[in-house]
Amino acid sequence: MARGTLRIYLGAAPGVGKTYAMLSEAHRRAERGTDVVVGYVEHHRRPRTEVMLHGLEAVRRKELEYRGTLFSEMDVDAVLARAPEVALVDELAHTNAPGSRNTKRWQDVEELLRAGIDVVSNLNIQHLESLADVVESITGVKQRETVPDEVVRRAAQIELVDMSPQALRRRMAHGNIYESDKVDAALSNYFRPGNLTALRELALLWTADRVDEYLQQYRADHRISAAWQARERIVVGLTGGPEGRTLIRRAARMAAKGSGSEILAVHIVRSDGLAAGSTKELAVQRTLVEDLGGTFHHVIGDDVPDALLDFARGVNATQIVLGTSRRKTWQYAFGPGVGATVARESGDIDVHIVTHEEAARGRGLPAARGAKLGRSRVVAGWLTGIGAPLLLAVLLTHWHPGMGQATEMLLFLTLTVAAALVGGLWPALVSALGGSLLLNWYFTAPRHSFTVAEPENIIAIAIFVVVGAAVASVVDLAARRTQQAARLRAEAEILSYLAGSVLRGESSVKALLERVRESFAMDAVVLLERAGEDDGWHRVVSVGSRPCLRPEEADVEVPVNDRLSLALTGRMLPASDRRVLSAFAAQAAVALDRERLTDEAGRARELAEGSRIRTALLAAVSHDLRTPLAGIKAAVSSLRSDDVAWSPEDEAELLAGIEDGADRLDHLVGNLLDMSRLQTGTVVPLIREVDLDEVVPMALGGVPERSVALDIPETLPMVAVDPGLLERGVANVVENAVKYSPEAAKVLVAASALGDRVEVRVVDRGPGVPEEAKEHIFEPFQRYGDAPRGNGVGLGLAVARGFAEAMGGTLVAEDTPGGGLTMVFTLRAAPGGAPARAGLPVTATT
Numbered sequence: 001m002a003r004g005t006l007r008i009y010l011g012a013a014p015g016v017g018k019t020y021a022m023l024s025e026a027h028r029r030a031e032r033g034t035d036v037v038v039g040y041v042e043h044h045r046r047p048r049t050e051v052m053l054h055g056l057e058a059v060r061r062k063e064l065e066y067r068g069t070l071f072s073e074m075d076v077d078a079v080l081a082r083a084p085e086v087a088l089v090d091e092l093a094h095t096n097a098p099g100s101r102n103t104k105r106w107q108d109v110e111e112l113l114r115a116g117i118d119v120v121s122n123l124n125i126q127h128l129e130s131l132a133d134v135v136e137s138i139t140g141v142k143q144r145e146t147v148p149d150e151v152v153r154r155a156a157q158i159e160l161v162d163m164s165p166q167a168l169r170r171r172m173a174h175g176n177i178y179e180s181d182k183v184d185a186a187l188s189n190y191f192r193p194g195n196l197t198a199l200r201e202l203a204l205l206w207t208a209d210r211v212d213e214y215l216q217q218y219r220a221d222h223r224i225s226a227a228w229q230a231r232e233r234i235v236v237g238l239t240g241g242p243e244g245r246t247l248i249r250r251a252a253r254m255a256a257k258g259s260g261s262e263i264l265a266v267h268i269v270r271s272d273g274l275a276a277g278s279t280k281e282l283a284v285q286r287t288l289v290e291d292l293g294g295t296f297h298h299v300i301g302d303d304v305p306d307a308l309l310d311f312a313r314g315v316n317a318t319q320i321v322l323g324t325s326r327r328k329t330w331q332y333a334f335g336p337g338v339g340a341t342v343a344r345e346s347g348d349i350d351v352h353i354v355t356h357e358e359a360a361r362g363r364g365l366p367a368a369r370g371a372k373l374g375r376s377r378v379v380a381g382w383l384t385g386i387g388a389p390l391l392l393a394v395l396l397t398h399w400h401p402g403m404g405q406a407t408e409m410l411l412f413l414t415l416t417v418a419a420a421l422v423g424g425l426w427p428a429l430v431s432a433l434g435g436s437l438l439l440n441w442y443f444t445a446p447r448h449s450f451t452v453a454e455p456e457n458i459i460a461i462a463i464f465v466v467v468g469a470a471v472a473s474v475v476d477l478a479a480r481r482t483q484q485a486a487r488l489r490a491e492a493e494i495l496s497y498l499a500g501s502v503l504r505g506e507s508s509v510k511a512l513l514e515r516v517r518e519s520f521a522m523d524a525v526v527l528l529e530r531a532g533e534d535d536g537w538h539r540v541v542s543v544g545s546r547p548c549l550r551p552e553e554a555d556v557e558v559p560v561n562d563r564l565s566l567a568l569t570g571r572m573l574p575a576s577d578r579r580v581l582s583a584f585a586a587q588a589a590v591a592l593d594r595e596r597l598t599d600e601a602g603r604a605r606e607l608a609e610g611s612r613i614r615t616a617l618l619a620a621v622s623h624d625l626r627t628p629l630a631g632i633k634a635a636v637s638s639l640r641s642d643d644v645a646w647s648p649e650d651e652a653e654l655l656a657g658i659e660d661g662a663d664r665l666d667h668l669v670g671n672l673l674d675m676s677r678l679q680t681g682t683v684v685p686l687i688r689e690v691d692l693d694e695v696v697p698m699a700l701g702g703v704p705e706r707s708v709a710l711d712i713p714e715t716l717p718m719v720a721v722d723p724g725l726l727e728r729g730v731a732n733v734v735e736n737a738v739k740y741s742p743e744a745a746k747v748l749v750a751a752s753a754l755g756d757r758v759e760v761r762v763v764d765r766g767p768g769v770p771e772e773a774k775e776h777i778f779e780p781f782q783r784y785g786d787a788p789r790g791n792g793v794g795l796g797l798a799v800a801r802g803f804a805e806a807m808g809g810t811l812v813a814e815d816t817p818g819g820g821l822t823m824v825f826t827l828r829a830a831p832g833g834a835p836a837r838a839g840l841p842v843t844a845t846t
Contacts, residue, residue, distance in 0.1 A: 008121055008158050010152075010207060011124050012124070018124075029086055037057045037079070038053065038058040038059065060075060067686070074108055104145075141808070169193070172186060173187065232262070234263050234318070238267045267282060299521065312346075320351045322352070381427035396442070413471070416471060508595075512588050522569065522570035522571065524544030528550070564592070628662070703747075708747045709746045720807075730762070732799055741765055747763065756829050765818075765820040778813075797823075804825055811826075
């Protein structure tokens, strides 16, 4: 069965119209005859949204009861049984009530997609996992309901539902989003213009990045190399010279003129070494680029202009920034230079030539063609070796006769050296042989014959041939050694970068493969692995478009070991490149092992932590469970004894001891279970809006009468918490405070509002805790100072902090002025903010 498709309406904040747009799309599809049902849609009592539900079939919901409250969730089984073509599922990031089959609604959606049902859903930008910390820093609200980015990235369509902050605030003021009693608080807190503007920018940028991914994939699939100027990407060509910093800053100013622009600095490492720059200067320039928000890339290319343009087209660049050539004027005789060549062949990519202080002070960017003996250079060498001696013979015969045989011989020897420099050994040997024949025919007596009258002339011609051949051989050998040294230098630079990435901690396998792809200008690079000889290959990590599935399908394949292989597609590479590729392959294997060892170490830490907790639990339980059990057993045995006639007062005392021991056991077991839930991450708070005076008084039932003073002002806003978790957390803290407070001093439980937060302070007058021990008291199985073991296993404060953090709040310890300890719960105020009802402040003593 084909997998269903997912369409997501993405918004910057609640109220922009995501649900309305989703329902409008459902009506459009239904009018075309598509079988559409409402799996779950919440209209939040917004009249216009509620009207849009009319005419659409809705699948019944599942009712779940949790802690006395009835919750309504999507019935996944009912939707699967109905098997529509399209299902509408609201609020993709929603956390399902306990008892549901899946913890998150996006997991429900995955089930529908696997069943072949298309799903239309919606999401706010703050619920993306990768942006949760950014949103928290902007709004001050920690997001507990998030969706993994990969789930959203896999959506077939992502449509942005946008609205300006001013328009959204007007909708809020008109009562189209929240009820009227919550509007003022919302406008002054979460829906402030600055918050909405920042969230809108996040939504726009994230959507633009996804569009860019789709565009790059489309261009790769259709082999489109021309630049599409949908977004400014500025490529900076660096030579390793001091002018690079000027170019980078100039590109940064250009990028600042357009939002979303990117800077990509690239250094071409040529195999002939002519483009080699200062390693130290390149390191400085890399740091500068990264500080300005850009990226740095190394690319291998024998022809600098071609490599630079290939890189620019590969990243869909719109502009290239190069520096004015540092070559002297006479050096232009050897070629137009990289800047002129790139400008001529760039096509629709704009090229900026930037002046700098180093211009014309020495060769910077090399000529377009290198010293490698290419086809054109070999042809030029043969023309020099054959044509130049003939032309020299004509000139000496008609225009300068009688110069002397020594001079004529030196001129022919010069042409032999020139042929060696241009075309290598064989053109030089032909030039030497041809020059000796021409010297014999035209300039050695008897002329116009190949005979030599004087013996010394025979020796001179023989010496000429030997010297010409020797010079040609030496020049050719020097050129080859220069090329080899340059090649090794280029390899050393790449390997130096590889070693630097290891020292910098860049251990990501994917990032390493991306560097391989860029450096060797390949289409795709994939690390393949197989478990055994008879098992097939599978991809571990891949980058680029259309990576291969087996090593034999690759253009270049570098075996790493018996089970790993690095495969590259795009073009054939010379054998000399395999040395560098082998180093990259070995590093990829090391990085893969490191990632897997890191994962195993994480699991080992979890096991070790669990083992530590179990050990501490056993140590604590051995005494703290046994003591109340022993007391209960002794009291029961005494009551059942027939040897003693107990008075009513004695019986009441024994029964009270049994009840007290049972209460201690119940409290101890409750804390153990709560800590177990916190350690395993199974605490799922059900956040709702409540008044503190409904929860806090219930938390005081386990402390002696008249030991706590309660002060909750009537002006406090409602808080967004799980009432059950808050009650347990406050109860643990209050019991701890009463335990350490003097009998004559009451513990004060007071609440106050602070911005979009509400603080609950539990103040005691006990001995207090030193500053260095304040965090230590929140660790599991910890008692401060000389607290007796019968006072518990040291879990109360750890559980309280865990519950506070699970609800998006905090619990910290502060010194009480005048002596003692103050525990401060910081809780989120409800979005509505205002108290649920007006009345007298809750001020009581219990």
